[in-house]
Amino acid sequence: xxxxxxxxxxxxxxxxxxxxxxxxxxxxxxxxxxxxxxxxxxxxxxxxxxxxxxxxxxxxxxxxxxxxxxxxxxxxxxxxxxxxxxxxxxxxxxxxxxxxxxxxxxxxxxxxxxxxxxxxxxxxxxxxxxxxxxxxxxxxxxxxxxxxxxxxxxxxxxxxxxxxxxxxxxxxxxxxxxxxxxxxxxxxxxxxxxxxxxxxxxxxxxxxxxxxxxxxxxxxxxxxxxxxxxxxxxxxxxxxx
Amino acid sequence: xxxxxxxxxxxxxxxxxxxxxxxxxxxxxxxxxxxxxxxxxxxxxxxxxxxxxxxxxxxxxxxxxxxxxxxxxxxxxxxxxxxxxxxxxxxxxxxxxxxxxxxxxxxxxxxxxxxxxxxxxxxxxxxxxxxxxxxxxxxxxxxxxxxxxxxxxxxxxxxxxxxxxxxxxxxxxxxxxxxxxxxxxxxxxxxxxxxxxxxxxxxxxxxxxxxxxxxxxxxxxxxxxxxxxxxxxxxxxxxxxxxxxxxxxxxxxxxxxxxxxxxxxxxxxxxxxxxxxxxxxxxxxxxxxxxxxxxxxxxxxxxxxxxxxxxxxxxxxxxxxxxxxxxxxxxxxxxxxxxxxxxxxxxxxxxxxx
Amino acid sequence: xxxxxxxxxxxxxxxxxxxxxxxxxxxxxxxxxxxxxxxxxxxxxxxxxxxxxxxxxxxxxxxxxxxxxxxxxxxxxxxxxxxxxxxxxxxxxxx
Numbered sequence: 001x002x003x004x005x006x007x008x009x010x011x012x013x014x015x016x017x018x019x020x021x022x023x024x025x026x027x028x029x030x031x032x033x034x035x036x037x038x039x040x041x042x043x044x045x046x047x048x049x050x051x052x053x054x055x056x057x058x059x060x061x062x063x064x065x066x067x068x069x070x071x072x073x074x075x076x077x078x079x080x081x082x083x084x085x086x087x088x089x090x091x092x093x094x095x096x097x098x099x100x101x102x103x104x105x106x107x108x109x110x111x112x113x114x115x116x117x118x119x120x121x122x123x124x125x126x127x128x129x130x131x132x133x134x135x136x137x138x139x140x141x142x143x144x145x146x147x148x149x150x151x152x153x154x155x156x157x158x159x160x161x162x163x164x165x166x167x168x169x170x171x172x173x174x175x176x177x178x179x180x181x182x183x184x185x186x187x188x189x190x191x192x193x194x195x196x197x198x199x200x201x202x203x204x205x206x207x208x209x210x211x212x213x214x215x216x217x218x219x220x221x222x223x224x225x226x227x228x229x230x231x232x233x234x235x236x237x238x239x240x241x
Numbered sequence: 242x243x244x245x246x247x248x249x250x251x252x253x254x255x256x257x258x259x260x261x262x263x264x265x266x267x268x269x270x271x272x273x274x275x276x277x278x279x280x281x282x283x284x285x286x287x288x289x290x291x292x293x294x295x296x297x298x299x300x301x302x303x304x305x306x307x308x309x310x311x312x313x314x315x316x317x318x319x320x321x322x323x324x325x326x327x328x329x330x331x332x333x334x335x336x337x338x339x340x341x342x343x344x345x346x347x348x349x350x351x352x353x354x355x356x357x358x359x360x361x362x363x364x365x366x367x368x369x370x371x372x373x374x375x376x377x378x379x380x381x382x383x384x385x386x387x388x389x390x391x392x393x394x395x396x397x398x399x400x401x402x403x404x405x406x407x408x409x410x411x412x413x414x415x416x417x418x419x420x421x422x423x424x425x426x427x428x429x430x431x432x433x434x435x436x437x438x439x440x441x442x443x444x445x446x447x448x449x450x451x452x453x454x455x456x457x458x459x460x461x462x463x464x465x466x467x468x469x470x471x472x473x474x475x476x477x478x479x480x481x482x483x484x485x486x487x488x489x490x491x492x493x494x495x496x497x498x499x500x501x502x503x504x505x506x507x508x509x510x511x512x513x514x515x516x517x518x519x520x521x522x523x524x525x526x527x528x529x530x531x532x533x534x535x536x537x538x539x540x541x542x543x544x545x546x547x548x549x550x551x552x553x554x555x556x557x558x559x560x561x562x563x564x565x566x567x568x569x570x571x572x573x574x575x576x577x578x579x580x581x582x583x584x585x586x587x588x589x590x591x592x593x594x595x
Numbered sequence: 596x597x598x599x600x601x602x603x604x605x606x607x608x609x610x611x612x613x614x615x616x617x618x619x620x621x622x623x624x625x626x627x628x629x630x631x632x633x634x635x636x637x638x639x640x641x642x643x644x645x646x647x648x649x650x651x652x653x654x655x656x657x658x659x660x661x662x663x664x665x666x667x668x669x670x671x672x673x674x675x676x677x678x679x680x681x682x683x684x685x686x687x688x689x690x
Contacts, residue, residue, distance in 0.1 A: 016343075023337045023350055027330040027565065030573025031601070032357050032364075033622060033633040035330075039354035040636050046347050053343075067342050091576045140628060147586065148579025155575065232341045232399055239457050241341040241399075241449070304657065358637055365621045368603065374623060375601075431620075438641075577625075581600035584626035 005059040006079065007177045008120065009069070010214055011108075012052030013080035016070055017222070018101060019045035020229055021088055030091055037137060041098065044130040051123045071233035075223040081213045083166040085222045092145055092152070092159035099138035100163060100192070104170045106131040107187035111179040120178055139195045146199025153200065160196070161204050168209035258418050262436040265421035269429060272299050295496055300426035303369040311495055315425055316370050317386070318497065323363035324381045324388035326356045328562050332396040333405055341399055348445050349402060355442065359435045366427040382567050389413075390548060391478050393556030400453055400460075400467035406446010408468070408475040408513070414439055415509045416479065424496035447516065454521045461521075468517070469525045477543040479506040485545075510540045603652040604630040606637075608644035616648050624649075 022042035029035035053066040064072075083101060088094045109131050112124030145156040173182035196203050212218065233241075287306040294301060301307055330353050337353065340346035364374045380386040391409055396402065417439075420432040453464040480486055480502040492498035500508075510529075517524050526541045550556065601623040607616035619638045624630035630649040639647065 019346075020338065023346070026334040026337055026350070026353050027327075027357075028569045028572070030569075030576035031623075032327065032361055033624065033629075033637065034573075034576075035357045036354055036361075036636045036640075037632065039350055039357070040640070043347060043350055043354075046343065046350065050343050050347070070343055071341075091573065137632060140632065144580045144583040144625075144629075145576065148581075148583045149575070151575050152579030152582075228338050232339045236341070236457060236459060239341075239460055240452060241345055241456075354640070358640065361622060361637055362620060368621070577600055580625040580629065587626060 003176050004117065004178065005056055006214075007174075008052055008056040008059060010079040010081075012049050012056055012069070013078050014084050014101075014105075015045045015049035015052060017078070017080045017084040017225065018098075019043075019049055020225060021084065021086075021097075022094075024088055025094065038094075041134050041137065044127075044134065048123065048127045048130070051126075055119050055123070067233070071230045075218055075226055076216045078216060078218065078222060078226070079214055080218075080222075081166070081169050082210055082219055083163065083170065085213075085219055085225060086163065086166065087221055089159065089162070090155060091141075092155040093162060095138050095141040095145065096156070096159035096163045098134060099142050099195070100167050102131050102135035102138055103188045103191050104167070104184060106135050106191075107184040108179060108181070111184065115178040117178055135191070139191075142195055142201070143199045146196070146201040156199065157201050160201055164204040165208045165210055168206070169211035169213060172211065172214065258414055259437070259440045261418045262421050262433055262440075265418070265429070266433050268298075268422060269300070269426075269433070275299075295424050298424075298496075300429060301424050302426045310491070311497075312370050314492060314495070314497060315428065316367055316372050318492075319363055319367040319370075319428055319431075320372075320377045320380065321387055321389075323360045323367060323377065324386060325392065326360035326363060327381075328388040328392045328566060330356045331562055331565055332392055332394070332558075333402055335396050336399060336402050339399070340402075345449070352406075352442050352445060355438055359438070362431045362434060366431040369427045378570070382563075382570055384554075384563065387552065389478060390551040390556060391474050392562060393551050393558045394470070394474050395558050397470075398463050398467060400450065400463040401471070403446045403449030403453065403464065404467035404471040406442055406444075407450055407516070408446075408471045409478070410439060410443040410446060411513065412475045412478045412509050414443060415505050415512070419499035419505075420497075422496070422499060428497075447520070450520055450522065464520075465522050468522050472525050473543040473547075476506055476510070476540075477545070477548040479503070479509065481545055481548070482542070507537055510538050514538055601625050604634070604649045605652050605655060606630075606634045607648040607650070608634075608638055609646040610644055612645060616646065619643075621652060627651075 019042045022038055022045065025035070025038045025042075027035065029038055049070075050066050053069045057064040057066065057069055083097060086093075086097060088097075106128060109124040109128035112120050113122075113128055115121050115124070142156065142160075145152040147153070167188075171181050171185045171188070174180055175182075193203060210219075288308065291301070291306060291308065291311075294305070301311075333349060333356075334353050337346060337349050340349050364377060367377060368374055377386070381388065391412075396405070414436060417432055417436055421429055421436060423429045423432065450464050450468070453460040455461075483489065483501045483503045486502050489498060489501060493501075513524065514529070529538055529540045531537075532539045551559070554560075602625075603621055604624055604627075605621050606619050608619045609616045622630065622633050622637055624633050627649060631647060634647050634649050638644070
């Protein structure tokens with residue numbers, strides 16, 4: 001049961017931290033239409049996070065609900081991958097992060113929708129449609145930025161290079177999990193290569209592979225993100241909102 | 242169960258302001274269904290034709306003849322309205338990252354997203370009058386067109402999100418509901434859509450305040466403080482008193498505006514009194530009381546000198562809001578250029594292939 | 596910046612199976628693919644549709660049965676004059 005809890009918590013934290021970062025774009029997007037699109041994706045991630053954290057709380061059986069898990073854990077207790085906590089950077093970095101995250105979440109949720117655990121299967125079935133849209137949206141921008149102007153090509157390549165090392169952690173083998181992340185790598189590679197090719201971008205060489213998120217060892221960024229996210233909730237213990 | 246539904250039943254078929262929006266939509270269909278007179282007769286004066294359409298409560302549509310001043314007035318008003326939606330994302334957007342529960346975070350994200358959507362509907366309505374969105378955005382960024390002054394006040398605590406929903410969105414809805422019957426078709430239709438979507442905004446704000454007012458003493462104090470700070474700026478949203486309002490008479494004749502600033506302000510005050518009672522919060526006006534003779538509340542006017550100062554650019558957040566908007570626009574330039582360059586490349590490829 | 600970088604698109608939505616596409620408004624996008632995505636986000640946030648069309652506004656030629664041709668200058672067919680928000684949703688709601 002604790003294995004399932006850890007797995008569910010990790011996915012919930014991925015979605016929550018991704019939503020928090022995407023929400024930072026509100027009123028700052030390059031076009032007003034894109035502001036709406038980013039908010040939609042943030043809302044999808046937040047919705048998935050709430051379902052996953054609620055379920056994780058039930059699996060744990062210690063009475064923690066989604067808010068207790070989101071607001072009352074320290075950074076060492078978060079189980080999200082490092083990719084989602086990286087700062088937004090420019091729009092290219094944000095699209096690189098979203099593209100790679102969706103490239104992982106889509107096969108993950110798809111596999112999950114067929115797993116033996118009914119609750120996770122239902123969440124997977126809902127979230128995979130959303131991930132398909134996220135992947136589509138991010139791919140569309142990766143292509144436009146990669147094959148747009150000289151400046152955008154340079155920025156998009158830099159963004160992919162910067163974020164790429166953080167993808168390796170996503171596929172760390174975990175044979176006991178409902179879906180073993182290692183089995184998702186082939187799908188991810190196929191989608192990513194095809195889009196990068198079309199975007200005239202170079203797939204970075206594999207090398208440095210930072211990790212530790214699933215064990216609660218994060219980048220320096222997460223603690224700041226949580227400080228902001230949790231400040232109000234923690235200032236009023238027990239309050240209802 | 243919250244918000245505008247507390248308004249008296251004579252307000253419309255569905256009850257409350259939302260009922261009025263529905264009534265306006267029905268009137269719009271009715272006007273469209275009525276036997277319409279055709280275009281102007283060969284020897285007819287176009288100005289007379291225009292007046293005739295307005296008098297018959299029919300809608301003016303983009304391809305109709307219209308007085309240049311009517312067009313200009315509408316462009317200015319719709320653009321300022323659109324700018325207000327876009328700038329208005331900032332004060333509440335300020336609390337998305339710190340929303341105190343995941344549910345509240347989701348609601349606030351969706352609400353601020355709606356505001357971007359409303360800005361876009363309105364820019365599109367303005368574009369039917371022969372101005373481009375790019376031009377309007379430039380006018381905003383250069384400071385040559387205004388947005389609602391209310392957004393130049395800061396959101397200092399979470400309760401401000403509630404107060405904005407209840408008071409600011411409430412005032413906006415009172416202002417906007419009559420615009421659903423505006424004589425210019427695209428604006429009226431945009432407003433119907435906006436008002437329907439906004440009904441949830443006011444309710445979520447009211448709910449936030451209601452929860453806080455019935456929560457811990459700290460929460461209740463925060464809620465009262467927010468109402469204290471937002472009350473008078475919300476009253477000022479209806480504009481200067483009727484005697485000082487420069488554009489009102491002509492706009493009323495053209496049926497762009499249906500009620501005077503003071504009429505709408507009074508309506509808003511009357512609406513809020515009972516809502517405040519249910520919240521258990523105090524409206525910060527010691528002279529607020531029911532006037533049996535007028536069948537309306539007497540109340541203290543907002544400080545119009547302060548309003549003029551804020552309009553001039555001297556509110557607490559004018560510079561910050563404009564800087565934020567300019568930065569988003571300039572930071573995004575390379576992305577817009579890339580998308581445009583990509584689209585051009587694709588078009589060329591298609592041409593070569595053909 | 597010119598309008599060329601992000602032209603105007605008219606958006607049509609089929610609210611439900613069995614109904615025709617109806618004009619719901621317009622938006623800006625650099626190309627058709629983005630226009631379609633933007634239309635989904637802007638005009639169907641509340642599940643208002645099952646199918647979307649986007650049409651470059653510049654590709655629409657409008658007739659004006661109500662109006663005297665002589666009155667309109669040749670600019671009458673300019674993109675910006677096409678009516679937008681000409682939506683009257685299916686059925687008369689709430690009546």
